[in-house]
Every structure is written in C-alpha cells, then in structure tokens.
Amino acid sequence: QQPVQSPQAVILREGEDAVINCSSSKALYSVHWYRQKHGEAPVFLMILLKGGEQKGHDKISASFNEKKQQSSLYLTASQLSYSGTYFCGTVDSSYKLIFGSGTRLLVRP
C-alpha cells in the first residue's frame, strides 16, 4: 500500500539534475510531493491530480503517469537549498494520504 520511492538517497553537486521516482500498486487519484528539512515539518511542494499532468515551480517539476501509477519529481540545476528528504504521497480510493519512505537529497557546493 505504501508507495515505493527511488532512489533512497542521492548526492549532487550544485547545478546538477536529479529525478526521484514514486510508484504505487494501486490506482491513484492524486500524487503529492513534500520536502522535509532536517528536524522540521514537511512542506508541500505540489500536487498532481490528473493522469499525464505535469507541474512545476521554480526549477522543480513533476509528472504523473496515471496508467503506470507512477510519478516523478525533477530537480533541475539543483541549489544548496534543495537538500532535504523528499516524500511522495499517494491518494487512492480510500482517500488516505500515504507517504513513501522518502528520498534523501544532498546538494554539495
């Protein structure tokens, strides 16, 4: 039931790109992405509601493939501030928001 995220961790140099994947075994109504800095509460990044929907803000974007029950988060030209743990959350027919185990991202100068 918990979505599967990959990779579990990634280390980047500032300016490099990264992709974080999230997949579910269930049909999804929506996919959420959150970022959590160490010791802080998670902060909402974006939500994708329709199959094929793509969203972006700043240099972070995401896509949602409803048929494949997958979503991907794209971080372009990463900045130091992008460091943290990224969680995808999926909503299925139960309307519960269930989170993946997270992807730790470290951006180094």
Added chain:
Amino acid sequence: DGGITQSPKYLFRKEGQNVTLSCEQNLNHDAMYWYRQDPGQGLRLIYYSQIVNDFQKGDIAEGYSVSREKKESFPLTVTSAQKNPTAFYLCASSPSGRAGANVLTFGAGSRLTVL
C-alpha cells in the same frame, strides 16, 4: 497567522504511562491527521478525521487513540499498549479529506521519548 500548533515539543515518558499530544489548528480545515516518523523513515499514518466526531484508523493505529470533539482540535493519546512509542509525531490538517483538496499543512511536531 493561521497554522497548526502542537504541544509539547518534547516529551519524556516512563514505560507504562499514557501521554496525550495536543494538536490545534486555526485554518478552519475539516480534516486532520496524525503521522508517526521514526529516524530515517517515512511518515506513517496513525489516525485521521475528516469531520468532527468521526475518525478512522490509519496503518499503525494499535496502541493509540484520538478524539475529535471540536473542529480545531485533534489530540492523540499514546497508550501503554504502544510497544515502541519513541518517535517524532506530526499532526497535519487539510481543507477536506477529498482527493485533490487534501494538501496537508503540518505542525512543527512533538518528539516523544520513552525512558
């Protein structure tokens, strides 16, 4: 400013004691949630409530109890039946529980340590 207030921020408990974590929101949100986070782990859903006087179990409800007597309040009690309660507890709320309208706003969390 609207937001979610969790208290206490840190709590120590002896084995066998029940403790209650407070969660208050002034966002006028209908839905509220409790998640548990263990070191290096994701967020696991304990309980959620989509409306006053109604709540549902999440994936790890055993050893926990909640109430939702008021829209703005959703306290979580960690009972002595919870075998491994040491964790970081996050309360969240959303405008409603419906898919698409359930973008979560989180509180700052409560860190519970059992001695």
